[in-house]
Amino acid sequence: MVLGFRAFQGKHTKRIISHALIFIALLICWESASNFGLLDEYLYPKPSGIFHSFWVIYVKNASIWHHLWVTIGLVLLGFVGGSIAGVSLGSLVGFNPTMRRFLQPYIIVIEATPRIAVAPLLIAALGFGIQSKVAIIILVCFFAPFINTLSGVINVGNDKLELFKSLGATKRQILVKLVFPEALPTIMAGERLAMTAALSGALVAEFIQRDQGLGSLILLYSRNLNMSSAFACIFTLTVLGFFIFKGMEILDRRIAFWTYEAGRIQRSNKKARKTLNLLEVGHG
Amino acid sequence: MNVMESAAMGVKTRLNVNTIVKGQSVTKTFADGSVVALSGADFEIEKGSFVSLVGPSGCGKSTLLRLISGLIEPSSGSVNVKGENVVGPRDDVGLMFQKATLLEWRTALENVLLPTEVKRKITHDDEKRAYDLLKLVGLEDFVFSFPAQLSGGMQQRVALARLLQTGADILLLDEPFGALDEFTRERLNIELMRIVTEIEATTIFVTHNISEAIFLSDKVVVMTPRPGKIASVVEVPLERPRSPKMQTSVEFNKLVEHVRDLLGEF
Numbered sequence: 052m053v054l055g056f057r058a059f060q061g062k063h064t065k066r067i068i069s070h071a072l073i074f075i076a077l078l079i080c081w082e083s084a085s086n087f088g089l090l091d092e093y094l095y096p097k098p099s100g101i102f103h104s105f106w107v108i109y110v111k112n113a114s115i116w117h118h119l120w121v122t123i124g125l126v127l128l129g130f131v132g133g134s135i136a137g138v139s140l141g142s143l144v145g146f147n148p149t150m151r152r153f154l155q156p157y158i159i160v161i162e163a164t165p166r167i168a169v170a171p172l173l174i175a176a177l178g179f180g181i182q183s184k185v186a187i188i189i190l191v192c193f194f195a196p197f198i199n200t201l202s203g204v205i206n207v208g209n210d211k212l213e214l215f216k217s218l219g220a221t222k223r224q225i226l227v228k229l230v231f232p233e234a235l236p237t238i239m240a241g242e243r244l245a246m247t248a249a250l251s252g253a254l255v256a257e258f259i260q261r262d263q264g265l266g267s268l269i270l271l272y273s274r275n276l277n278m279s280s281a282f283a284c285i286f287t288l289t290v291l292g293f294f295i296f297k298g299m300e301i302l303d304r305r306i307a308f309w310t311y312e313a314g315r316i317q318r319s320n321k322k323a324r325k326t327l328n329l330l331e332v333g334h335g
Numbered sequence: 336m337n338v339m340e341s342a343a344m345g346v347k348t349r350l351n352v353n354t355i356v357k358g359q360s361v362t363k364t365f366a367d368g369s370v371v372a373l374s375g376a377d378f379e380i381e382k383g384s385f386v387s388l389v390g391p392s393g394c395g396k397s398t399l400l401r402l403i404s405g406l407i408e409p410s411s412g413s414v415n416v417k418g419e420n421v422v423g424p425r426d427d428v429g430l431m432f433q434k435a436t437l438l439e440w441r442t443a444l445e446n447v448l449l450p451t452e453v454k455r456k457i458t459h460d461d462e463k464r465a466y467d468l469l470k471l472v473g474l475e476d477f478v479f480s481f482p483a484q485l486s487g488g489m490q491q492r493v494a495l496a497r498l499l500q501t502g503a504d505i506l507l508l509d510e511p512f513g514a515l516d517e518f519t520r521e522r523l524n525i526e527l528m529r530i531v532t533e534i535e536a537t538t539i540f541v542t543h544n545i546s547e548a549i550f551l552s553d554k555v556v557v558m559t560p561r562p563g564k565i566a567s568v569v570e571v572p573l574e575r576p577r578s579p580k581m582q583t584s585v586e587f588n589k590l591v592e593h594v595r596d597l598l599g600e601f
């Protein structure tokens with residue numbers, strides 16, 4: 052039941068250049084298609100129009116910034132809330148076999164239900180405002196950390212547990228020195244999924260409550276048939292999504308470093324530099 | 336069982352000041368008594384001796400080690416270490432498994448330090464000792480490597496260093512080098528013999544390999560399955576220190592054949 056992915060390995064300059072060339076060619080085709088009337092300009096704005104909108108909403112009247120920060124804040128709030136909920140519930144259920152047996156059917160039910168379907172109920176219960184928006188995000192992003200923490204905690208190797216017991220370790224030591232680090236890579240994989248889900252969740256929340264944020268802005272621009280601005284918002288989200296994805300990957304590489312070749316080498320060298328001299332003292 | 340062996344086992348019923356580990360009709364059953372892993376085992380292990388347990392799969396070798404280590408309790412009978420009833424893991428008994436069981440997020444050095452860390456706060460001297468142990472097992476160039484950066488044999492050597500770091504003077508090794516190739520295994524075995532002699536440890540060593548058992552041991556305990564029990568104990572009168580060449584001697588091969596016959600009887 053572990054969810055996870057590893058992507059975006061190494062960058063190659065050559066690849067980047069060829070991708071850039073293809074992308075520029077694509078933009079030129081798109082632009083000319085619009086100019087020749089092959090594309091409906093109202094629905095599919097020209098690249099030049101989108102660039103212009105970027106300039107307007109970012110620089111000229113700088114109207115997007117507020118919404119951008121609102122959405123980022125919402126994503127982070129919801130992500131942190133969902134992670135805390137997921138990891139703590141996952142640990143709780145993981146450490147408690149009785150509870151696990153009892154909750155098993157409900158977990159399956161929750162897994163099968165699209166969580167977003169409950170969003171209107173949350174608004175009904177919590178009213179309009181930031182609290183229901185955050186609740187929606189928590190709802191959509193808590194499950195991956197939950198299930199991954201649960202499986203990380205229950206899949207701790209029996210042989211490692213025996214090792215700790217034979218060394219006379221306390222329950223607390225087993226938890227801190229074994230179970231938690233052992234589950235960490237799995238938990239991090241869950242967190243990466245949660246972060247992606249949080250962004251989608253934030254947009255849905257803003258589609259439903261159109262007061263502020265990028266989601267409401269896209270909705271507004273589309274209604275006014277200001278498609279080039281809507282596209283500018285969407286590409287903003289692309290970039291945001293990319294940074295979120297990258298950020299989570301960097302975090303994962305730092306936290307679960309031992310699952311990456313590069314991380315192991317780096318840590319190993321660092322520790323050698325730091326400690327070796329101390330150890331060599333008195334050994335000639 | 337021939338007369339000589341019965342006599343050798345008979346000695347064990349007498350009080351022996353040199354006895355460090357003692358079992359009295361130790362029985363261990365699993366699955367509500369339906370699986371008898373070990374049945375009425377009586378044994379005495381002399382301080383500073385090297386004892387091997389041999390026997391086919393499922394005859395209770397690991398169970399016996401786990402009983403001595405205090406990881407599990409006997410269903411009936413008792414296990415004594417230094418005259419004390421074993422009720423749980425002890426500081427003076429160390430256990431090493433067939434798999435290295437290293438923590439992947441720790442360097443070799445940090446893995447070796449684990450037993451100390453569980454007991455108290457690490458001091459600089461502890462680190463030095465762990466470092467020396469890694470040197471001792473030939474890993475001075477891999478002190479800061481993570482398990483994933485080490486070969487299977489190296490990982491096993493880290494586990495051996497970790498076992499020695501416990502400071503235990505009774506070492507239980509469950510097929511410690513079983514997963515390694517012949518060459519590495521022999522090298523590590525010789526290294527192990529040298530180390531345990533040096534630190535005057537008592538060693539109980541589980542293996543499937545009869546020659547290995549005889550080469551290493553003062554006594555070979557032959558076990559048989561269903562239900563698992565101790566069939567006989569064979570003394571190995573070969574002189575120490577032992578060298579690999581001894582394995583071609585007539586005396587050595589007679590012992591191998593003898594143990595093989597004992598195992599074949601069942």
Ligand SMILES: Nc1ncnc2c1ncn2[C@@H]1O[C@H](COP(=O)(O)OP(=O)(O)OP(=O)(O)O)[C@@H](O)[C@H]1O
Nearest residue numbers: 365366370371372391392393394395396397398399
């Ligand atoms: N935790 C357990 N629960 C149930 N049965 C067990 C357990 N541990 C061991 N057994 C049973 O006890 C018997 C002896 O097991 P043990 O692991 O001691 O054998 P072994 O001699 O070490 O075998 P091998 O050489 O394959 O390691 C086996 O039949 C095994 O199935």
Ligand SMILES: [Mg+2]
Nearest residue numbers: 396397398509
């Ligand atoms: Mg075994």
